[in-house]
Amino acid sequence: MNEIIQVRNLKKHFPITSGFFATLVSRTPPRTLKAIDGVSFAIAQGETVGLAGESGCGKTTTAKVMVRLYEPSEGEILFQGENIAHLKGKELKWFRRHAQMVFQDPYESLNPRYTVANTVEEPLIIHGVKDRDERTERIVKTLELAGLRPAEDYLDRYPHEMSGGQRQRLAIARALVLQPRFIVADEPVSMLDVSIRAGVLNLLRRLTADMGLASLYISHDLSLIRYMCDRTAIMYLGRIVEIGPTEKVISDPHHPYTQVLLAAVPSSDPEHRKAPLQIDGEVPSPIDLPAGCRFHPRCRKAKPICREEDAPTVQVGPGHFVECHLFS
Amino acid sequence: MLEVRNLKTYFKTKAGYAQAVDNVSFTLQPGENFGLVGESGCGKTTAAKSILRLLPPNGEIVGGQIFFKGRDLVKLSAEEMRKVRWKEISMISQSAMNSLDPVYKVGDQIIEAIQAHEPLTRADAISRVKELFNLVGIDPKRLNDYPHQFSGGMKQRSIIAMSLALNPGLIIADEPTTALDVIVQDQILRRIKSLLESHGASMILITHDISVVAEMCDRVAVMYAGKVMEVGGVIDVFKRPFHPYTLGLQNAFPNVHGPKQELISIPGSPPKLINPPTGCRFAARCPFVIAQCREAEPAMATVGHGHEAACHRLDSIDWMRAEATKKEIWDRVAAQ
Amino acid sequence: MVQNASDLTIRRPLPKRSRWKEVRRTIESLKGQFVVLSKDRLGLAGMLIMGFFLLLAIFAPWLAPHDPMETLMRPDGSMARMDPPSLAFPFGTDRMGRDILSQVIIGSRVALLVGILSAFMVVFIGTNVGLIAGYYGGKIDDLLMRITDIVYGVPFLPFAVILVALLGPGLPNIILAIVLITWRTTARVVRSQVLTLKQRAFIDAARISGASNLRIIYLHLAPNVLPISFVYAAISMGWAILTEASVSFLGYGDPLLMSWGKILFNAYVAQAVTVAWWWVMAPGLAIVLLVLSGFFISRAYEEIINPRLRGR
Numbered sequence: 001m002n003e004i005i006q007v008r009n010l011k012k013h014f015p016i017t018s019g020f021f022a023t024l025v026s027r028t029p030p031r032t033l034k035a036i037d038g039v040s041f042a043i044a045q046g047e048t049v050g051l052a053g054e055s056g057c058g059k060t061t062t063a064k065v066m067v068r069l070y071e072p073s074e075g076e077i078l079f080q081g082e083n084i085a086h087l088k089g090k091e092l093k094w095f096r097r098h099a100q101m102v103f104q105d106p107y108e109s110l111n112p113r114y115t116v117a118n119t120v121e122e123p124l125i126i127h128g129v130k131d132r133d134e135r136t137e138r139i140v141k142t143l144e145l146a147g148l149r150p151a152e153d154y155l156d157r158y159p160h161e162m163s164g165g166q167r168q169r170l171a172i173a174r175a176l177v178l179q180p181r182f183i184v185a186d187e188p189v190s191m192l193d194v195s196i197r198a199g200v201l202n203l204l205r206r207l208t209a210d211m212g213l214a215s216l217y218i219s220h221d222l223s224l225i226r227y228m229c230d231r232t233a234i235m236y237l238g239r240i241v242e243i244g245p246t247e248k249v250i251s252d253p254h255h256p257y258t259q260v261l262l263a264a265v266p267s268s269d270p271e272h273r274k275a276p277l278q279i280d281g282e283v284p285s286p287i288d289l290p291a292g293c294r295f296h297p298r299c300r301k302a303k304p305i306c307r308e309e310d311a312p313t314v315q316v317g318p319g320h321f322v323e324c325h326l327f328s
Numbered sequence: 329m330l331e332v333r334n335l336k337t338y339f340k341t342k343a344g345y346a347q348a349v350d351n352v353s354f355t356l357q358p359g360e361n362f363g364l365v366g367e368s369g370c371g372k373t374t375a376a377k378s379i380l381r382l383l384p385p386n387g388e389i390v391g392g393q394i395f396f397k398g399r400d401l402v403k404l405s406a407e408e409m410r411k412v413r414w415k416e417i418s419m420i421s422q423s424a425m426n427s428l429d430p431v432y433k434v435g436d437q438i439i440e441a442i443q444a445h446e447p448l449t450r451a452d453a454i455s456r457v458k459e460l461f462n463l464v465g466i467d468p469k470r471l472n473d474y475p476h477q478f479s480g481g482m483k484q485r486s487i488i489a490m491s492l493a494l495n496p497g498l499i500i501a502d503e504p505t506t507a508l509d510v511i512v513q514d515q516i517l518r519r520i521k522s523l524l525e526s527h528g529a530s531m532i533l534i535t536h537d538i539s540v541v542a543e544m545c546d547r548v549a550v551m552y553a554g555k556v557m558e559v560g561g562v563i564d565v566f567k568r569p570f571h572p573y574t575l576g577l578q579n580a581f582p583n584v585h586g587p588k589q590e591l592i593s594i595p596g597s598p599p600k601l602i603n604p605p606t607g608c609r610f611a612a613r614c615p616f617v618i619a620q621c622r623e624a625e626p627a628m629a630t631v632g633h634g635h636e637a638a639c640h641r642l643d644s645i646d647w648m649r650a651e652a653t654k655k656e657i658w659d660r661v662a663a664q
Numbered sequence: 665m666v667q668n669a670s671d672l673t674i675r676r677p678l679p680k681r682s683r684w685k686e687v688r689r690t691i692e693s694l695k696g697q698f699v700v701l702s703k704d705r706l707g708l709a710g711m712l713i714m715g716f717f718l719l720l721a722i723f724a725p726w727l728a729p730h731d732p733m734e735t736l737m738r739p740d741g742s743m744a745r746m747d748p749p750s751l752a753f754p755f756g757t758d759r760m761g762r763d764i765l766s767q768v769i770i771g772s773r774v775a776l777l778v779g780i781l782s783a784f785m786v787v788f789i790g791t792n793v794g795l796i797a798g799y800y801g802g803k804i805d806d807l808l809m810r811i812t813d814i815v816y817g818v819p820f821l822p823f824a825v826i827l828v829a830l831l832g833p834g835l836p837n838i839i840l841a842i843v844l845i846t847w848r849t850t851a852r853v854v855r856s857q858v859l860t861l862k863q864r865a866f867i868d869a870a871r872i873s874g875a876s877n878l879r880i881i882y883l884h885l886a887p888n889v890l891p892i893s894f895v896y897a898a899i900s901m902g903w904a905i906l907t908e909a910s911v912s913f914l915g916y917g918d919p920l921l922m923s924w925g926k927i928l929f930n931a932y933v934a935q936a937v938t939v940a941w942w943w944v945m946a947p948g949l950a951i952v953l954l955v956l957s958g959f960f961i962s963r964a965y966e967e968i969i970n971p972r973l974r975g976r
Binding site for chain 1: 367368479480481482509510511512513514515517518536537538539540542543562563566567576577578579580581582583584585586588591592593594595597
Binding site for chain 3: 069
């Protein structure tokens, strides 16, 4: 398999520090927020994998751990076969050349005092491209690749002088200027106008294919996931509950949560009437996780075993896996 | 119940007047849910705020009428308008759940809003709030909680409760679920719909998401650059659209169910509203533009029962509908 | 086939990116700030007053009509002692027959020197402490903030007086005393600003690009924090001038230099405060004007930080 990046049993736990009084007075043991609790999947060259789920499910944390903004608490991150989970210093910097990220808010992810040229140039300077002309050439090429043409018009602009779509293209150019192998897009279009989204999404798709990138696409919007991703993983409370080829996950969802998620997406067909959702209650806090299968308190199909034991991972089709007692 | 006629709301800026809402008209029947759909900056929020006369200091209604239950809201005094707000027309705005004051209990905030408009004793107000919480599905005991103890969905539901507190006949909801996850969004939208039915209230729903409109509304107006491009029943407008912009919008929404389609964006960006171009405002981005489009603004023409669109090329609509699904014609617009 | 960005050939010449453009852009933005400042009436007043004193200080020896230490005579030959303001001596004379106007003019040099030097050093130290404490957090933050807390506990004027008494009265020691205490406010404010900025996505983006901590602190955080530092620079300048005047007034000023505080000290020592109002008013007025101008400028500078405050 042409796998560029793979995570195995990835975990990220955040300790919750209570206030001084609380630790004096209460006897409860220290609590942890298990943002990710055992996530495993891989992305091949030229492939886009989607991480879908509601807020708090851990998809953004997974992305940040994979680009090493955070260090994982447990588990491995294999980049081209090498475990980069705990790299530091120069080696971490080497990894950074190859792993980049595009953020949700195009304005926030840009330094407001940097011009377009400064923003795209910085990664080149950091990674030792010393010749100024070579840098200029690469900046121009990358800006045009991202659709900012002619590049000369944009070089001296500041983020506040550009539209949302242009800013996001700038962020993409910055991410690609070092020709990485792995790229993460965290809700890259959710803050853009609807009529602009398609352009940015099509750009990402084309670049992933042309440059042979391994792409991780994060969204809570399943319709965008369907458009962008070859394979999709549905996350709930820090674990992947279903993963498989996107079309299969969408047309033949196995996990009860996936089914509810799909049923909840509003349809643009006004004659389509949605049935009430088969789900109870709200997402529990990731600090106090339910015992057994995390989804059981809200699941309409829960069986007694779901309350006691963690759900096993079962294969239900080629490349299609579910974490659920219903299929074992 | 509500008739907006030729509404013009302009914003005064240093560079001139921004024609945010320019000659917008639509009607709302009692019990009907009406959607206002369009990109950011198209004027939909401004139109809504004009109805409630909640414009910022540099905004002004410079023309038109807003008839609500027979009265022209534009002509009311500030005091009379204050009586209309909340009691007869209330609003749920997008960031409303963030506008809950974090240092006061949620229940107290709703009680305060009620008592500001109606002479209820505190005890009566409290029981009203408990009723409302039951309606929206929040445990009445939680009215003593603070906003940070509520989830996003619960906060939005308490805002909905607040908007229903005085039994208004019309609720204006501005992107009420945009910030929420899809399952919570479904729950909230369902709840809003059933509450509207049980209270006999109407709603104007403002959003950029056509699927939400398709699900919730009976009629819809598609706005662009301060003007209404197309208006009609939701089924008519979405299944048999007559305006190129509506066609473009539909291309921009990928679907989860049904066959996979290609996402096509509408190149360019909306025109500046300070000195808008002559002719049709969509001309610069329209793949079907002809000379006439840039010279004269198209008038609203009837294209079906209760269905109108403003376009010079309505007679070619079948051809336009077929062409609009092809990416090349939209790409050609970018090259212009 | 995998295509790389380097496969695309550029058919036209590369755009010229001169380094001067960066410099010119900085100048442009400074000019822009200047325009914003001058639109605010108080800001404009502040800048004019400050500018006036700056010119006064630079050209002091040529502008002062007399030597400030020179005893002057009246036309009738007697010593011009304790003369109220007149055409000959617009600010009057002191007990030793010296022209107070000249004293004030020459004294402006000390005031501005102390003010500008202190402001610069306070901002330098305070900003760096705030940046490092805010960015690194943890033990470094704890250490730096505890030091700041200790400094906060030290009473400003008594400390200045004691330090000067110990090290000897001289301008460098006075400036040292001022700087050693006043950096604390800037540090606290900058740190809280950094704590907020740190959360923003562009810092994460810089880290992902491989930026080192130093690069993030000085190239990403610092430029966004400097506007606030400037505000505190202007305020510190006011405090510095006041402190120098107070220290001199208490008698610990540099004996070799004429400063406004010294003039007040002389008046006090001559027990002339209630008798010769002009002796006290002239330097007092100068101090008030210069300190106020600093505050006005800092207040107007907030409009640059928060554009929504403009046009009030």
